[in-house]
Amino acid sequence: MEETNVNVVTSQTEEKQYSSIRYAWGAICAFFGLSTRTHRASKKRAKLVADIVTYAVLLFGAFIMVYPFWWMVAGSFALTNIRGTGNDILNRMVWWPSISTFNAELNPEGGFRNYAEVFNKAFPRIATGFTFWRALVNNLLYSIVPVFVGVITSASAAFSFAKINWFGRNAVFYFLLAAIMVPGPSIMVSQFVMYDQLGWRTNGLVLVIPGMFGSIMTAFFIRQFLFGLPTSIIEAAKIDGAGYFRIFCGFILPLAMPAIMAQGILSFMGCWNNYMGSFIMIPKGEWINLPHAIQLMEDSGNGAYSGDFGVVIAGSVICIVPVMILFGCFQNLIIGSLMLTGSKE
Amino acid sequence: MEEVTVIETESDVVNSAAVAEEQIPQKKQRKPINQQKLQDNLWGWAFCVPLIIGTVWFVYIALVMALMLSFTNYTLNRGSMMEYLGNFSQNIVKDPATGAASPFYWYKEAFTYEIGTTYKMNEMGAHLFNTVFYMIGIPIGMVLSMFFAVCMSRDIKGGNIFRVLYYLPCVASTISIVYTFKILFETTGVINQLLNIDLNWLQLTGNEAETWNSLNNTNKEGAFYNDPYWCQGLFQKIVIIVMQVWKGLGGTIILYVAGLSGVNAATKEAAQIDGANGWQIFWKVTMPDLYPVIFYNIVTSVIGGMQIYMEPVLLFKENYMTSGYVSLIWRYGLNGLSASQARGAAYGMILAVIIFVLTMFQFYLDGRKKD
Numbered sequence: 001m002e003e004t005n006v007n008v009v010t011s012q013t014e015e016k017q018y019s020s021i022r023y024a025w026g027a028i029c030a031f032f033g034l035s036t037r038t039h040r041a042s043k044k045r046a047k048l049v050a051d052i053v054t055y056a057v058l059l060f061g062a063f064i065m066v067y068p069f070w071w072m073v074a075g076s077f078a079l080t081n082i083r084g085t086g087n088d089i090l091n092r093m094v095w096w097p098s099i100s101t102f103n104a105e106l107n108p109e110g111g112f113r114n115y116a117e118v119f120n121k122a123f124p125r126i127a128t129g130f131t132f133w134r135a136l137v138n139n140l141l142y143s144i145v146p147v148f149v150g151v152i153t154s155a156s157a158a159f160s161f162a163k164i165n166w167f168g169r170n171a172v173f174y175f176l177l178a179a180i181m182v183p184g185p186s187i188m189v190s191q192f193v194m195y196d197q198l199g200w201r202t203n204g205l206v207l208v209i210p211g212m213f214g215s216i217m218t219a220f221f222i223r224q225f226l227f228g229l230p231t232s233i234i235e236a237a238k239i240d241g242a243g244y245f246r247i248f249c250g251f252i253l254p255l256a257m258p259a260i261m262a263q264g265i266l267s268f269m270g271c272w273n274n275y276m277g278s279f280i281m282i283p284k285g286e287w288i289n290l291p292h293a294i295q296l297m298e299d300s301g302n303g304a305y306s307g308d309f310g311v312v313i314a315g316s317v318i319c320i321v322p323v324m325i326l327f328g329c330f331q332n333l334i335i336g337s338l339m340l341t342g343s344k345e
Numbered sequence: 346m347e348e349v350t351v352i353e354t355e356s357d358v359v360n361s362a363a364v365a366e367e368q369i370p371q372k373k374q375r376k377p378i379n380q381q382k383l384q385d386n387l388w389g390w391a392f393c394v395p396l397i398i399g400t401v402w403f404v405y406i407a408l409v410m411a412l413m414l415s416f417t418n419y420t421l422n423r424g425s426m427m428e429y430l431g432n433f434s435q436n437i438v439k440d441p442a443t444g445a446a447s448p449f450y451w452y453k454e455a456f457t458y459e460i461g462t463t464y465k466m467n468e469m470g471a472h473l474f475n476t477v478f479y480m481i482g483i484p485i486g487m488v489l490s491m492f493f494a495v496c497m498s499r500d501i502k503g504g505n506i507f508r509v510l511y512y513l514p515c516v517a518s519t520i521s522i523v524y525t526f527k528i529l530f531e532t533t534g535v536i537n538q539l540l541n542i543d544l545n546w547l548q549l550t551g552n553e554a555e556t557w558n559s560l561n562n563t564n565k566e567g568a569f570y571n572d573p574y575w576c577q578g579l580f581q582k583i584v585i586i587v588m589q590v591w592k593g594l595g596g597t598i599i600l601y602v603a604g605l606s607g608v609n610a611a612t613k614e615a616a617q618i619d620g621a622n623g624w625q626i627f628w629k630v631t632m633p634d635l636y637p638v639i640f641y642n643i644v645t646s647v648i649g650g651m652q653i654y655m656e657p658v659l660l661f662k663e664n665y666m667t668s669g670y671v672s673l674i675w676r677y678g679l680n681g682l683s684a685s686q687a688r689g690a691a692y693g694m695i696l697a698v699i700i701f702v703l704t705m706f707q708f709y710l711d712g713r714k715k716d
Contacts, residue, residue, distance in 0.1 A: 054496045061493055062510040065595070069513065071535070072525050091533045157396035166389025176396065179404040183700050185652050185671040186693030189678035189686050190411035191403065193419075193426045213399020244388035273518035276655055280679055291520040295659065298524065309528060316521030327516045331509045338596070339603035 069320070073097070076317045077111055080310035090309060114314035118297075122311060126296045130286050138204065139290040142278075143271035146211025151264040152253075153214035158222035159252045163234055164244065176216050188280060195281060204287040207277050211267075218263045221341065225259035226252070262337030265330050269323050290319050408697075415691035416448040420684065438687060451691035455673075460665065468665070469673065469695070475582065475657070476669045480650045482586040482593075487642065490594050494601035495627070508602065512595035519592075523659040526588050546584050547660065578666030585657050585667065597642055604638035605631065644707055651700050670696055 018026075018038050026038030033049030035041045077097035078089035097111070123132045160166070161173050192201075200206040233255075237247050253260070275291035282288050284296065294315040297305050305311045327334065413430050418438040423429055429436055440447040447453075458468045493511065497504045514522065529535045530546040537544060608631050616626050654671035661667045663676060674696065678689010 051499070051501055054499055054501055058493065058496050058507050062507055064591070065511050065513060068522075068525050068529065069517070071529070072521065075528070090528050091531065091535065091538070093535055093539070153395040153399075156392040160389045160392035164385050164389040164392070166386045169389060172393060172397065176400050179400045181701065181704070182404050182408055183648065183652055183697055185654065185674055186697040186700075187404065187407040187411050188674060189689040189693055190407045190414055190426075192679055193414070193421065193686055194407060194410070196421060197425060197427075210399065210403050212395075213403070214396045216396070216400060219396055244384065244392070248392070269516055273520075275518065275520050280675065291518050294520055294524075309524075312524055313528070316518070316524050320517050320521045323516050323518070324513070327509075327513070331512075335505075335508055335512065335599060338599045339606075341600070341603070 072313055073317055076114055076310060076314040078310045079113055080308045114310045117311045118315045118318060122297050122305065123293060126293055127285050134286060135290045135293045138287060139272060142207040142289055143268050146208050147264055147268045147271055149212040150214045151218060151260055154218040155222050155253065155256060155260050156248060157214060157219045158226055159248055162223045162226035163231060180216055192281065201281055201283060204282065206281045211271065215267065218267060221263055222256055222259050225256055229255055258333060259337065262333045265326060265334055272323055294319060411690040411693055414687050415451055415694050417687050419687045421686060451688045455692055455695060471665050472668060472670045472673050475667060476651060476653060478582050479585055479589060479653050479669065482589040483646045483650060486590040486593050486597060489590065490597035491601055494598045494605055498602055498605040508599060511598050514592045515595045519655055520659065522588065522592060523656060526584065527660060530584050544580060546580050581661055581667045588656055600638055600642055604635045608634040640711055644704060647703055648700055651696065
């Protein structure tokens with residue numbers, strides 16, 4: 001009893017020693033949720049302040065992350081073919097596509113002049129007979145066909161690795177997994193020679209056929225997902241007389257659809273944005289894909305739009321919009337799949 | 346008589362009966378089991394065949410061929426690669442000085458080829474310097490993404506929306522991002538106006554003769570005779586680093602958010618009751634739990650960072666001051682008709698070895714930490 005009394009007394013005396021400035025400072029700190037020796041902030045207040053700070057930080061970060069895209073959309077309407085006005089717009093923090101650009105006198109084609117240029121005029125300058133629609137069809141071909149077939153072959157391999165017991169399974173699995181250690185650029189040259197001599201470079205097959213054999217990472221992730229499925233389903237199907245092919249088509253594909261979709265969309269995005277593949281493997285001509293075409297558009301030697309940058313930005317927007325829409329539709333699935341990767345490792 | 350002596354006790358009888366019971370069904374089931382195993386093996390291989398063929402063909406065979414190519418003097422106009430490599434022993438690259446076969450000619454060339462006049466520098470070393478310089482972005486990105494991930498994993502409303510917004514740059518095509526940054530970082534561009542400075546972010550410093558940007562010009566010898574190599578093109582590299590961090594942040598944040606949600610809440614609470622503050626809890630409880638995710642992130646970022654190629658080349662074209670290592674492979678192996686595929690393959694093999702050694706070194710450090 002005595003000891004506690006003493007403690008209380010000393011603490012009181014200590015408190016009394018603080019100057020009034022210190023008290024005021026403590027009060028201000030407590031208002032902002034920080035406890036000091038003079039004042040103790042309430043937990044509610046501390047949480048509120050922390051939440052507000054968190055929101056502010058996250059909103060600031062989100063602004064930095066998203067604003068360049070909005071700037072791009074706004075800037076794509078800048079009429080850079082008219083000296084002065086258009087380039088001014090590109091040099092500002094644009095919040096909205098500028099109204100002055102829709103001046104009909106300055107620009108007979110209207111506010112969408114850059115997009116009209118991309119759709120109609122820009123691509124034939126790269127190669128004769130080449131159009132925007134051709135580039136778009138190429139891009140769709142390079143991203144839909146290999147991804148669709150490749151995801152199915154990857155899923156079948158994943159099913160085999162996860163649910164079927166066969167001789168040499170683990171050895172084969174690690175043999176395949178070791179292939180991801182090989183960096184792409186270091187085998188780029190021999191792949192280039194190989195594709196060149198197979199004749200795949202001049203007809204676009206180079207970006208189609210290798211992808212159709214599936215990818216190891218995709219197979220790996222789907223395998224991880226399949227481990228979570230109960231084997232009893234397969235056993236039951238086997239007892240009912242279903243063969244493995246039937247099991248794969250009837251059970252595994254529908255059940256693993258979330259993982260397959262997520263991996264498929266991720267690789268679709270990768271293929272859609274695959275500038276490097278087209279740049280290295282496909283010679284300048286009618287088989288190049290959309291990002292490569294935009295790069296050639298910007299290149300002063302070929303397309304001569306480097307001084308008219310609004311057109312290039314418009315092309316970039318066209319290139320980004322499909323993946324953005326796709327990501328917006330499937331963001332839950334994609335982010336969930338990526339989170340799964342993070343928690344598994 | 347013998348049977349009688351063997352079966353003496355009750356337990357023996359039971360045992361023998363059990364043995365007999367085991368044996369009988371085994372004999373009956375032997376055939377169906379084999380059938381099942383046959384099916385398993387057949388279908389197991391059949392489902393894997395496409396992936397195995399693809400991997401072997403496009404990775405392993407390509408790797409072996411690249412390795413063999415790097416010892417030869419192959420170029421595309423020498424005809425079929427398979428035939429050329431078939432006569433491997435005759436086609437080993439010859440040293441032009443001596444005329445004798447020297448299989449490691451391209452490797453020696455890579456390690457000894459020097460550029461510049463006053464400040465001599467190994468060409469490969471210059472590109473490696475650039476590549477490693479860009480890796481400054483990895484720790485910056487890790488700290489930033491950890492910060493944002495901790496913010497997002499507080500129990501606030503709308504954390505998911507932020508996750509999606511931060512992931513947007515990862516989805517976008519590199520080419521669009523590069524062109525956007527190209528205008529944002531112009532001399533009269535948005536960044537300079539915001540910072541109220543007049544900095545030349547995108548043009549390489551000095552006169553062209555003084556810089557290493559001589560690839561498009563003929564005066565290769567006139568390169569960089571004024572400044573030491575490392576201080577040329579610093580701002581250009583900073584632009585690349587900013588772009589890399591900005592583009593890669595979202596993916597890392599998602600990894601960390603996933604890792605943070607897996608941190609044991611009970612341990613955290615226990616630490617809190619014991620009087621640890623938030624900072625201590627973060628370092629002593631959260632970080633050790635997050636270690637595997639961080640390690641995975643470091644390994645993948647270093648592997649990816651060694652392969653940087655597109656961003657500097659798209660922004661600044663090929664040059665000695667900003668291009669990453671991979672542009673050597675492109676420049677010598679793939680650039681036009683005059684390219685020597687053999688030399689490019691040699692550069693590729695060196696890259697593979699560097700990445701392998703770096704990865705193994707990280708795993709070695711990881712193993713030492715666990716001990």
